[in-house]
Amino acid sequence: MATRTLIVMSDSHGDREIVKEIKGRYQGKVDAIFHNGDSELSSKDDIWDGIYVVAGNCDYDSGYPNRLITQFPEFTVAQTHGHLYNINFTWDRLDLFAQEADADICLYGHLHRPAAWRNGKTVFVNPGSVLQPRGDINEKLYAKITVTSEEIKVEYFTRQHELYPALTEVFNR
Ligand SMILES: [Mn+2]
Known part of the structure:
Protein backbone atom coordinates (compact mmCIF):
# COMPACT_ATOMS: atom_id res chain seq x y z
CA MET A 1 0.00 0.00 0.00
CA ALA A 2 0.96 3.61 -0.35
CA THR A 3 2.27 5.30 2.75
CA ARG A 4 -0.49 7.44 4.24
CA THR A 5 0.17 10.42 6.46
CA LEU A 6 -2.37 11.93 8.83
CA ILE A 7 -1.99 15.13 10.86
CA VAL A 8 -3.99 15.31 14.08
CA MET A 9 -4.53 18.26 16.41
CA SER A 10 -6.94 18.95 19.25
CA ASP A 11 -8.03 21.31 21.98
CA SER A 12 -6.90 24.57 20.40
CA HIS A 13 -9.41 26.48 22.59
CA GLY A 14 -9.82 29.63 20.54
CA ASP A 15 -6.34 29.76 19.04
CA ARG A 16 -7.32 30.03 15.37
CA GLU A 17 -3.80 30.92 14.27
CA ILE A 18 -2.26 27.59 15.18
CA VAL A 19 -5.03 25.71 13.36
CA LYS A 20 -4.42 27.91 10.33
CA GLU A 21 -0.66 27.42 10.54
CA ILE A 22 -0.82 23.64 10.81
CA LYS A 23 -3.36 23.48 8.00
CA GLY A 24 -1.21 25.73 5.81
CA ARG A 25 1.87 23.66 6.51
CA TYR A 26 0.35 20.27 5.69
CA GLN A 27 -2.68 20.64 3.43
CA GLY A 28 -2.02 19.03 0.06
CA LYS A 29 1.10 17.32 1.42
CA VAL A 30 -0.63 14.74 3.65
CA ASP A 31 -3.62 12.46 3.17
CA ALA A 32 -5.83 14.06 5.83
CA ILE A 33 -5.91 16.59 8.65
CA PHE A 34 -8.03 16.04 11.79
CA HIS A 35 -9.08 18.27 14.69
CA ASN A 36 -10.50 16.36 17.65
CA GLY A 37 -12.60 19.16 19.10
CA ASP A 38 -12.59 22.09 21.52
CA SER A 39 -11.52 24.51 18.81
CA GLU A 40 -14.11 27.02 20.09
CA LEU A 41 -14.42 28.31 16.51
CA SER A 42 -17.54 28.57 14.37
CA SER A 43 -18.42 25.36 12.56
CA LYS A 44 -19.01 27.62 9.52
CA ASP A 45 -15.45 28.97 9.60
CA ASP A 46 -13.82 28.28 6.24
CA ILE A 47 -10.72 27.13 8.11
CA TRP A 48 -12.50 23.75 8.29
CA ASP A 49 -12.45 23.21 4.53
CA GLY A 50 -10.35 20.08 4.21
CA ILE A 51 -10.21 19.29 7.94
CA TYR A 52 -12.14 16.50 9.66
CA VAL A 53 -13.41 18.13 12.85
CA VAL A 54 -15.68 17.00 15.69
CA ALA A 55 -17.44 18.69 18.61
CA GLY A 56 -15.77 19.13 22.00
CA ASN A 57 -17.41 19.89 25.32
CA LEU A 96 -16.72 0.09 22.11
CA PHE A 97 -17.06 3.05 19.72
CA ALA A 98 -13.81 2.01 18.02
CA GLN A 99 -14.90 -1.62 17.83
CA GLU A 100 -18.30 -0.75 16.38
CA ALA A 101 -16.58 1.34 13.71
CA ASP A 102 -14.10 -1.50 13.14
CA ALA A 103 -11.47 1.22 13.45
CA ASP A 104 -7.79 0.70 12.86
CA ILE A 105 -7.14 4.12 14.40
CA CYS A 106 -9.27 5.94 16.99
CA LEU A 107 -8.59 9.65 17.45
CA TYR A 108 -9.67 11.50 20.60
CA GLY A 109 -8.77 14.58 22.65
CA HIS A 110 -10.30 16.17 25.73
CA LEU A 111 -7.60 15.11 28.21
CA HIS A 112 -4.95 17.50 26.79
CA ARG A 113 -2.39 14.72 27.25
CA PRO A 114 -0.52 13.07 24.39
CA ALA A 115 -1.07 9.31 24.30
CA ALA A 116 -0.69 6.52 21.75
CA TRP A 117 -1.69 3.00 22.73
CA ARG A 118 -3.24 -0.08 21.30
CA ASN A 119 -6.20 -2.21 22.31
CA GLY A 120 -7.07 -5.13 20.06
CA LYS A 121 -6.73 -4.03 16.45
CA THR A 122 -7.17 -0.34 17.23
CA VAL A 123 -4.42 2.20 17.81
CA PHE A 124 -5.78 5.05 19.97
CA VAL A 125 -4.18 8.46 19.57
CA ASN A 126 -4.59 11.61 21.62
CA PRO A 127 -2.51 14.35 19.96
CA GLY A 128 -2.39 16.38 23.17
CA SER A 129 -3.40 20.04 23.09
CA VAL A 130 -1.83 22.64 20.79
CA LEU A 131 -2.60 25.31 23.41
CA GLN A 132 -3.11 23.98 26.93
CA PRO A 133 -1.00 20.93 27.83
CA ARG A 134 -1.83 19.09 31.04
CA GLY A 135 -0.04 16.35 32.92
CA ASP A 136 3.60 15.36 32.92
CA ILE A 137 4.48 16.57 29.44
CA ASN A 138 4.28 20.33 29.54
CA GLU A 139 4.51 20.84 25.79
CA LYS A 140 1.95 22.11 23.27
CA LEU A 141 1.78 19.32 20.72
CA TYR A 142 0.10 17.86 17.67
CA ALA A 143 0.55 14.42 16.12
CA LYS A 144 1.58 12.89 12.82
CA ILE A 145 0.48 9.33 12.06
CA THR A 146 2.22 7.43 9.28
CA VAL A 147 0.49 4.26 8.09
CA THR A 148 2.14 1.62 5.91
CA SER A 149 1.25 -2.01 5.29
CA GLU A 150 3.65 -2.92 8.12
CA GLU A 151 3.12 -0.36 10.83
CA ILE A 152 1.32 2.61 12.31
CA LYS A 153 3.83 5.18 13.54
CA VAL A 154 2.76 8.02 15.83
CA GLU A 155 5.03 11.05 16.25
CA TYR A 156 4.47 14.28 18.13
CA PHE A 157 5.51 17.77 17.10
CA THR A 158 5.74 21.07 18.95
CA ARG A 159 4.09 24.27 17.78
CA GLN A 160 7.48 25.08 16.23
CA HIS A 161 7.05 21.83 14.23
CA GLU A 162 9.98 20.18 15.94
CA LEU A 163 9.79 16.46 16.60
CA TYR A 164 9.29 15.54 20.26
CA PRO A 165 11.08 12.19 19.96
CA ALA A 166 10.44 10.78 23.44
CA LEU A 167 6.79 10.22 22.54
CA THR A 168 7.24 8.33 19.26
CA GLU A 169 5.40 4.99 19.21
CA VAL A 170 5.37 2.33 16.50
CA PHE A 171 2.68 -0.36 16.30
CA ASN A 172 2.77 -3.35 14.00
CA ARG A 173 -0.30 -3.77 11.84
MN1 LIG B 1 -10.35 20.84 25.89
Whole structure:
Protein backbone atom coordinates (compact mmCIF):
# COMPACT_ATOMS: atom_id res chain seq x y z
CA MET A 1 0.00 0.00 0.00
CA ALA A 2 0.96 3.61 -0.35
CA THR A 3 2.27 5.30 2.75
CA ARG A 4 -0.49 7.44 4.24
CA THR A 5 0.17 10.42 6.46
CA LEU A 6 -2.37 11.93 8.83
CA ILE A 7 -1.99 15.13 10.86
CA VAL A 8 -3.99 15.31 14.08
CA MET A 9 -4.53 18.26 16.41
CA SER A 10 -6.94 18.95 19.25
CA ASP A 11 -8.03 21.31 21.98
CA SER A 12 -6.90 24.57 20.40
CA HIS A 13 -9.41 26.48 22.59
CA GLY A 14 -9.82 29.63 20.54
CA ASP A 15 -6.34 29.76 19.04
CA ARG A 16 -7.32 30.03 15.37
CA GLU A 17 -3.80 30.92 14.27
CA ILE A 18 -2.26 27.59 15.18
CA VAL A 19 -5.03 25.71 13.36
CA LYS A 20 -4.42 27.91 10.33
CA GLU A 21 -0.66 27.42 10.54
CA ILE A 22 -0.82 23.64 10.81
CA LYS A 23 -3.36 23.48 8.00
CA GLY A 24 -1.21 25.73 5.81
CA ARG A 25 1.87 23.66 6.51
CA TYR A 26 0.35 20.27 5.69
CA GLN A 27 -2.68 20.64 3.43
CA GLY A 28 -2.02 19.03 0.06
CA LYS A 29 1.10 17.32 1.42
CA VAL A 30 -0.63 14.74 3.65
CA ASP A 31 -3.62 12.46 3.17
CA ALA A 32 -5.83 14.06 5.83
CA ILE A 33 -5.91 16.59 8.65
CA PHE A 34 -8.03 16.04 11.79
CA HIS A 35 -9.08 18.27 14.69
CA ASN A 36 -10.50 16.36 17.65
CA GLY A 37 -12.60 19.16 19.10
CA ASP A 38 -12.59 22.09 21.52
CA SER A 39 -11.52 24.51 18.81
CA GLU A 40 -14.11 27.02 20.09
CA LEU A 41 -14.42 28.31 16.51
CA SER A 42 -17.54 28.57 14.37
CA SER A 43 -18.42 25.36 12.56
CA LYS A 44 -19.01 27.62 9.52
CA ASP A 45 -15.45 28.97 9.60
CA ASP A 46 -13.82 28.28 6.24
CA ILE A 47 -10.72 27.13 8.11
CA TRP A 48 -12.50 23.75 8.29
CA ASP A 49 -12.45 23.21 4.53
CA GLY A 50 -10.35 20.08 4.21
CA ILE A 51 -10.21 19.29 7.94
CA TYR A 52 -12.14 16.50 9.66
CA VAL A 53 -13.41 18.13 12.85
CA VAL A 54 -15.68 17.00 15.69
CA ALA A 55 -17.44 18.69 18.61
CA GLY A 56 -15.77 19.13 22.00
CA ASN A 57 -17.41 19.89 25.32
CA CYS A 58 -16.41 23.58 24.89
CA ASP A 59 -17.86 23.84 21.37
CA TYR A 60 -21.27 25.43 21.80
CA ASP A 61 -21.76 25.63 18.03
CA SER A 62 -24.17 22.79 17.22
CA GLY A 63 -22.84 22.46 13.67
CA TYR A 64 -20.11 20.00 14.58
CA PRO A 65 -20.66 16.23 14.50
CA ASN A 66 -19.99 14.34 17.72
CA ARG A 67 -18.16 11.61 15.86
CA LEU A 68 -16.76 10.95 12.42
CA ILE A 69 -15.76 7.73 10.71
CA THR A 70 -13.31 8.29 7.85
CA GLN A 71 -12.64 5.44 5.50
CA PHE A 72 -9.33 5.21 3.69
CA PRO A 73 -8.76 2.46 1.11
CA GLU A 74 -6.56 0.51 3.55
CA PHE A 75 -7.86 1.47 7.00
CA THR A 76 -10.62 3.16 8.98
CA VAL A 77 -10.32 6.13 11.33
CA ALA A 78 -12.88 6.73 14.09
CA GLN A 79 -12.79 10.20 15.65
CA THR A 80 -14.50 11.80 18.64
CA HIS A 81 -13.58 14.29 21.35
CA GLY A 82 -14.09 11.83 24.21
CA HIS A 83 -16.27 13.63 26.76
CA LEU A 84 -19.38 11.77 25.50
CA TYR A 85 -17.57 8.48 26.16
CA ASN A 86 -16.64 9.25 29.74
CA ILE A 87 -12.91 8.92 29.08
CA ASN A 88 -11.99 10.65 32.32
CA PHE A 89 -13.19 7.49 34.09
CA THR A 90 -13.04 4.53 31.71
CA TRP A 91 -11.81 3.49 28.27
CA ASP A 92 -14.64 0.97 27.83
CA ARG A 93 -17.04 3.20 25.95
CA LEU A 94 -14.41 4.71 23.64
CA ASP A 95 -13.19 1.19 22.96
CA LEU A 96 -16.72 0.09 22.11
CA PHE A 97 -17.06 3.05 19.72
CA ALA A 98 -13.81 2.01 18.02
CA GLN A 99 -14.90 -1.62 17.83
CA GLU A 100 -18.30 -0.75 16.38
CA ALA A 101 -16.58 1.34 13.71
CA ASP A 102 -14.10 -1.50 13.14
CA ALA A 103 -11.47 1.22 13.45
CA ASP A 104 -7.79 0.70 12.86
CA ILE A 105 -7.14 4.12 14.40
CA CYS A 106 -9.27 5.94 16.99
CA LEU A 107 -8.59 9.65 17.45
CA TYR A 108 -9.67 11.50 20.60
CA GLY A 109 -8.77 14.58 22.65
CA HIS A 110 -10.30 16.17 25.73
CA LEU A 111 -7.60 15.11 28.21
CA HIS A 112 -4.95 17.50 26.79
CA ARG A 113 -2.39 14.72 27.25
CA PRO A 114 -0.52 13.07 24.39
CA ALA A 115 -1.07 9.31 24.30
CA ALA A 116 -0.69 6.52 21.75
CA TRP A 117 -1.69 3.00 22.73
CA ARG A 118 -3.24 -0.08 21.30
CA ASN A 119 -6.20 -2.21 22.31
CA GLY A 120 -7.07 -5.13 20.06
CA LYS A 121 -6.73 -4.03 16.45
CA THR A 122 -7.17 -0.34 17.23
CA VAL A 123 -4.42 2.20 17.81
CA PHE A 124 -5.78 5.05 19.97
CA VAL A 125 -4.18 8.46 19.57
CA ASN A 126 -4.59 11.61 21.62
CA PRO A 127 -2.51 14.35 19.96
CA GLY A 128 -2.39 16.38 23.17
CA SER A 129 -3.40 20.04 23.09
CA VAL A 130 -1.83 22.64 20.79
CA LEU A 131 -2.60 25.31 23.41
CA GLN A 132 -3.11 23.98 26.93
CA PRO A 133 -1.00 20.93 27.83
CA ARG A 134 -1.83 19.09 31.04
CA GLY A 135 -0.04 16.35 32.92
CA ASP A 136 3.60 15.36 32.92
CA ILE A 137 4.48 16.57 29.44
CA ASN A 138 4.28 20.33 29.54
CA GLU A 139 4.51 20.84 25.79
CA LYS A 140 1.95 22.11 23.27
CA LEU A 141 1.78 19.32 20.72
CA TYR A 142 0.10 17.86 17.67
CA ALA A 143 0.55 14.42 16.12
CA LYS A 144 1.58 12.89 12.82
CA ILE A 145 0.48 9.33 12.06
CA THR A 146 2.22 7.43 9.28
CA VAL A 147 0.49 4.26 8.09
CA THR A 148 2.14 1.62 5.91
CA SER A 149 1.25 -2.01 5.29
CA GLU A 150 3.65 -2.92 8.12
CA GLU A 151 3.12 -0.36 10.83
CA ILE A 152 1.32 2.61 12.31
CA LYS A 153 3.83 5.18 13.54
CA VAL A 154 2.76 8.02 15.83
CA GLU A 155 5.03 11.05 16.25
CA TYR A 156 4.47 14.28 18.13
CA PHE A 157 5.51 17.77 17.10
CA THR A 158 5.74 21.07 18.95
CA ARG A 159 4.09 24.27 17.78
CA GLN A 160 7.48 25.08 16.23
CA HIS A 161 7.05 21.83 14.23
CA GLU A 162 9.98 20.18 15.94
CA LEU A 163 9.79 16.46 16.60
CA TYR A 164 9.29 15.54 20.26
CA PRO A 165 11.08 12.19 19.96
CA ALA A 166 10.44 10.78 23.44
CA LEU A 167 6.79 10.22 22.54
CA THR A 168 7.24 8.33 19.26
CA GLU A 169 5.40 4.99 19.21
CA VAL A 170 5.37 2.33 16.50
CA PHE A 171 2.68 -0.36 16.30
CA ASN A 172 2.77 -3.35 14.00
CA ARG A 173 -0.30 -3.77 11.84
MN1 LIG B 1 -10.35 20.84 25.89
